[in-house]
Amino acid sequence: MTTIAAVPPFAELLDAPRPAEPAWLAARRAAAAERFAAVGVPSSRDEDWRFTPVSAIANTAWTAPGVSPEVTAADIARFRLSTGSLAVLVDGRFAPDLSELPAGVTASSLHAAISEGNAELESHLGLVAPIAMSPFVALSLATFTDGVVLHLAEGTTLATPLEVMHLTTTAAEGALIAPRVFVTAGTGARGAILEQFVSLADTLHVTNAVTELVLAPESWVEHVRVQRESEQAWHLGFTHAEQATASHYRSFALSLGAKLARHNLHARLGGEQVETLMYGLYLTRDSQLADTHSAIFHDQPNCNSWEVYKGVLDDTSRAVFNGKVFVQPIAQKTDAKQTNRNLLLSDTARVDTKPQLEIFADDVKCTHGATVGRLNDLQRYYLQTRGIGGRTAQELLIWAFAAEVLTEVTIAPVRAAIEQIVRNRLDEMLG
Amino acid sequence: MSLLNITNLHAAVDESEILKGISLTVNAGEVHAIMGPNGSGKSTLAQVLAGHPAYEVTQGTVTLEGEDLLDMEAEERAWAGVFLAFQYPVEIPGVTNAYFLRMAYNEVRKARGLDELDPMEFLDLLEEKLKVVEWGPEIMERAVNFGFSGGEKKRNEILQMAVLEPKLAILDETDSGLDIDALRIVADGVNKLRSPERAIILVTHYQRLLDYIVPDFVHVLAGGKIVKSGGKELALELEAKGYEWLTGIPEAAAV
Ligand SMILES: Nc1ncnc2c1ncn2[C@@H]1O[C@H](COP(=O)(O)OP(=O)(O)OP(=O)(O)O)[C@@H](O)[C@H]1O
Ligand SMILES: [Mg+2]
Numbered sequence: 001m002t003t004i005a006a007v008p009p010f011a012e013l014l015d016a017p018r019p020a021e022p023a024w025l026a027a028r029r030a031a032a033a034e035r036f037a038a039v040g041v042p043s044s045r046d047e048d049w050r051f052t053p054v055s056a057i058a059n060t061a062w063t064a065p066g067v068s069p070e071v072t073a074a075d076i077a078r079f080r081l082s083t084g085s086l087a088v089l090v091d092g093r094f095a096p097d098l099s100e101l102p103a104g105v106t107a108s109s110l111h112a113a114i115s116e117g118n119a120e121l122e123s124h125l126g127l128v129a130p131i132a133m134s135p136f137v138a139l140s141l142a143t144f145t146d147g148v149v150l151h152l153a154e155g156t157t158l159a160t161p162l163e164v165m166h167l168t169t170t171a172a173e174g175a176l177i178a179p180r181v182f183v184t185a186g187t188g189a190r191g192a193i194l195e196q197f198v199s200l201a202d203t204l205h206v207t208n209a210v211t212e213l214v215l216a217p218e219s220w221v222e223h224v225r226v227q228r229e230s231e232q233a234w235h236l237g238f239t240h241a242e243q244a245t246a247s248h249y250r251s252f253a254l255s256l257g258a259k260l261a262r263h264n265l266h267a268r269l270g271g272e273q274v275e276t277l278m279y280g281l282y283l284t285r286d287s288q289l290a291d292t293h294s295a296i297f298h299d300q301p302n303c304n305s306w307e308v309y310k311g312v313l314d315d316t317s318r319a320v321f322n323g324k325v326f327v328q329p330i331a332q333k334t335d336a337k338q339t340n341r342n343l344l345l346s347d348t349a350r351v352d353t354k355p356q357l358e359i360f361a362d363d364v365k366c367t368h369g370a371t372v373g374r375l376n377d378l379q380r381y382y383l384q385t386r387g388i389g390g391r392t393a394q395e396l397l398i399w400a401f402a403a404e405v406l407t408e409v410t411i412a413p414v415r416a417a418i419e420q421i422v423r424n425r426l427d428e429m430l431g
Numbered sequence: 432m433s434l435l436n437i438t439n440l441h442a443a444v445d446e447s448e449i450l451k452g453i454s455l456t457v458n459a460g461e462v463h464a465i466m467g468p469n470g471s472g473k474s475t476l477a478q479v480l481a482g483h484p485a486y487e488v489t490q491g492t493v494t495l496e497g498e499d500l501l502d503m504e505a506e507e508r509a510w511a512g513v514f515l516a517f518q519y520p521v522e523i524p525g526v527t528n529a530y531f532l533r534m535a536y537n538e539v540r541k542a543r544g545l546d547e548l549d550p551m552e553f554l555d556l557l558e559e560k561l562k563v564v565e566w567g568p569e570i571m572e573r574a575v576n577f578g579f580s581g582g583e584k585k586r587n588e589i590l591q592m593a594v595l596e597p598k599l600a601i602l603d604e605t606d607s608g609l610d611i612d613a614l615r616i617v618a619d620g621v622n623k624l625r626s627p628e629r630a631i632i633l634v635t636h637y638q639r640l641l642d643y644i645v646p647d648f649v650h651v652l653a654g655g656k657i658v659k660s661g662g663k664e665l666a667l668e669l670e671a672k673g674y675e676w677l678t679g680i681p682e683a684a685a686v
Contacts (some may be wrong), residue, residue, distance in 0.1 A: 377484075381505060382521035385481050385514075386535035386591060387542065389506025396534065400525025400574075 009041075009058045013143040013176055016064060025114060028126045032141035039135045048134075051320045051352040052262055052291045057234055062176035062206055064145075065091035068169045071200070073098060076165060079198045081226065081417045084160025087148045090167050092177035094146050107162060110147035110180055120184050120214070121149065128212035129240035134264060136236045140178045140210040147180035150193060152219065154186030161192035161224075161411060168198075168229065172205040181211040185219035185247075192222040192411055197237075197257065199230035207258075211239045215247035217271065222250045222410060226418065229257035231288065237263040245271025245300075252409050253280040253292070254418060256425050260289045268297040269305070269331075279408040280309040283425050284317035284349070291320035298331040301361075307338040310405050312398055313349035314429050321353040323368065327361050334364040342372045343401050345429070391430055398426055432497055434459045434630050435480075435599055440491035442479045448489070449475045451655035457599070460627040464641055464666060465634045467652035468674050473634045474518050476652065477603045481515035482508050495599065509535075510542035512598030516588035516605045518634075522576040528587070529571035532557065532594050539595055556594070563593040563620045581608035589620045600624070601632045606640040618643030638670045653678040 014033055021029075041058040042049040068091045076088065076098060087107050088098040094109035101107045113121060131138035148164050166179050183193055197207060207229060215221055221241075229235050235258035241249045255261050267276045282290035296305045311319045321340045342351045355368035375397050383393040402422060409415040435457040442450040449472050457463055465473055479486045480493065482505030493500040495511055503511065523531065536556075537547040548556065561568065564586050576584050585605050592600050602621065606614055621631065621644050633644060641649075641663065649665040650657045651674065658677050659665065669677075 378521050379523050381483060382517070382523070383535075384505035385509055385517075386531070386595065387506050387509035387539040388531075388535055389504060389538070392534070392538065393506075396526060396531075397523070400523060404525055 009061050010139060010143065010176065012061065012063055016143075018145075021114065022117070022122070024122050025125070029142050032126065032131045032138040035131045036135055036138040036142055039138070042135055048293065051318070052260065052289060054234070054236075054260065054262070057206060060174070063174055065093075065175040065177055066171040068093070068171040071095070071098060071167065071169060075200060076167060079165060079167075079196060080163065081194045081196060081224070081414050082161045082163050082411070083413070084163055086163045086165060087150075088165045088167060089146065089148065089179050091169055091171050091175065092146060092166075092179045094148065106151035106153060108149050110149050110182060111145065113149040118149070120151070121182065124184075124212060124214055125182060128214060128242050129210050129238055129266070133238055133240065133266065136208050137210055137238050140180060140208050140238070143176070144178040144180045144210075147182065150181070150183045152183075152185040152189035152191045152221070154216070155188045156186075157189070158191030161194045161414060163194040164196065166195070166197045166207070166209065167200060168203060168205060168207070168233070170201040170203060172199070172201070173203040174205065176206040176208060178208045180209070183211070183213040183221070185213070185215045185221050187216040188218045189216070190220040192224065192414070194224045194414060195226070197227045197229050197235065199233065199257070202230045202232055204232040205230070206234045206236065208236045209238070211237075213239070213241040213249070215241060215243045215249055217245040217247060220248045223252070224409060224414060224418070225251065225253040225263075226421065227253070227255045227257050227261055227263070228421065231257060231259055231286070233258045235261040237261070239263070239265045241267040241276070243267060243269050243271065243274045243276065246273040247271070248275045250277035250408070250410075251279065252405070254421065255280070255282040255290045255292070256284070256421070258288070260291075262291040262293070264293045264295070266295040266297070267305070268299060269303045270299055272300050272302045274300070274303040276303070276305040277408070278305070278307040278309070279405045281402055281405050281422065282309075282311045282319055283422065283429065284311070284319060285314045285429050287316050289318045289320070293322045293324070295324040296326070296336065298325065298327040298334045298336065301330060301332045301334070303331065304335045305337070308405055308408075309340045310402060311342045311351065312345065312402055312426070312429075313342065313351065314345040316346070316348045318349065319351045321351070321370070322356060323354075324356045325358070325366060327359040327364055327366065329360045331361050332363045334361060334366065336364070336366040338368040340370040341401075343398065344372060344374050345398070395426060395430055399423070402426075433457065434496060436492075436494045438492045440479070440493060441489045442475060442486045443489050444475075444486050449486075449655050450479065452491070453652075453655070453657055455650065455657065457630045457632065459598070459630055461648065462625065462631045462633065462644060462646045464646040464649045465632060465652055466636065466649060466666065466669055468678065471652045472655040473652050474603055477515055477601045477632070477634060480601060481505060481513060506538070509595070510539055514592050514595055514597030514600045516585070516592060516600070516602040518603040518607070520576045520584040520588055522574070522579075524574045524577045526575050527572055528575050529557070531575045532591065535591065536594050560590060560593040563623055564590045565616050566590065582610060582613045585609055586613060586617060589617050593620065593624060598628065599630050599632070601634070603634045604636065606635055606637060614639065615643065638666050641666050651677055
């Protein structure tokens, strides 16, 4: 194991003794640790983190999670989004007893897959989401201990979604949890991955999660991500989908937890006829901050990307949206559309939204639009005249605003579960 | 007791007075037509009755069945039985017509201490109400007024009225923008809802509508006041002579 001069707040994690690992991984970890030591935790001078203050993360000496209390199936039942297969990580550690992985479903602990030797991991782990993506991605690669590996076999269609539940317990207090999810979809494979971040306790911790997806030609992957962690926590999430010819990746991300939540969602369209859909909704209250940084790399011609993110903000909460679209010179006939719409429920909520289109091809269709608005008084009055007053009218209008993106979740029971989560949160927000 | 009693009503928006002393009594079972030049205050009167927050009542009283209407929020007026068909119906993207109508119906029922209907029960009721405006169920899955044609929006207002069964229906230029068939459908719809318990105030510019829905009284509003009231023959007289003989202002200047 290589030892490097660790950054103090993460020293314990970086220097933690690790079981023997394959040489390829040790080398990648070392490079990642070196990179993190060089760049450190971003400050607000960093353009990518201008509105998202994370420097305070460096003020705490984060530990590995302690021994988790016992978690039962009943504890997690209420969080489930589907009835399909389930992989549970408790405080970042794969929990086989809570997981339900029927035969035929290729899913396992990342730690186990690494020990057993896995060619896909060797060719991709830590490279799909490169350490240059963010200092935290480098930190993740340097420090992760476990995660989940999912494989959708070539030519198969998953009957039910694969659900990955990242659960934190009281043992997460003061800890940095760095789970990694690695998904491969074989040629023509179809399926849905549900990734959820939930907390059993109101702990102050850091989740530094990285999800890598590799989509083979003509695969179809729906990726639903629900983040509802403890509102004391820092949530740092990085997702990268690497897409081959004629693959389809549709992402839906719901963010309503954490004190500060950052999600980088990147997709590289590495073949022709690729389709990338990114939908999202963030609901923030109190002094929460929800930040989405998406990046769509149109590296090949004849591809489509479509992105719609919406946000509802209350109290003194903030949202940041940055949508990057890069269209390479060869990526002719690119069709890219991006929309970010925000609804402010208070005078003190704030949104910083910025499209960032860098287009180097000339025969393309790229559009973007961003809005920040309030509830429409005339609509409210119209509802009142129909007997729908006060809070009911407010809730109906907010729902009308938000529900549009929820319809993009294609699996009906999952959509219904997400609708319920959103309704419950709106209910709480309107108090 | 009369259903609606308006006494010396003055209303202003941004400190400029628009209604300048309106008095009007409407009994259950009656149909009153309100006519008058553009900008005379007809929609303002309708909106003040419905409870639009932009208009400030500076003087006068309005009662519905003896209750102070001006003291109620707009939704409370709806619960009490007031319905306004808007001159410009409002679009609500993201809310289906079916959901909206059921919610409105149930909110009104709830406020009146009646049982709410579940979606299936409401569907049966809706089927009946759709007949009033000669519409199929397709329109129900579209967002409220969103992308509706001008005529469809007006028809949707009448559908809402049919569902909510108000005591006092105020129709603000529901006939404007309708083709001849739609005008007949809307007028038939209104006639079906005429009843001894219900009063209707029709704001219109055209005799055409009054051929279908024959009013008991016609009032002319000009400069924020009712300058003349009469029977249905007053509308015919206005059609022939215009408003100038009543207002003293040449037609063009009144616009
Ligand atoms: N919200 C408002 N803000 C400012 N002025 C208003 C407002 N509402 C009405 N007014 C003014 O009050 C006057 C009366 O308007 P109102 O809409 O009541 O007329 P109307 O009789 O309905 O006209 P029309 O026949 O054209 O529909 C007009 O001069 C109008 O510009
Ligand atoms: Mg008018």
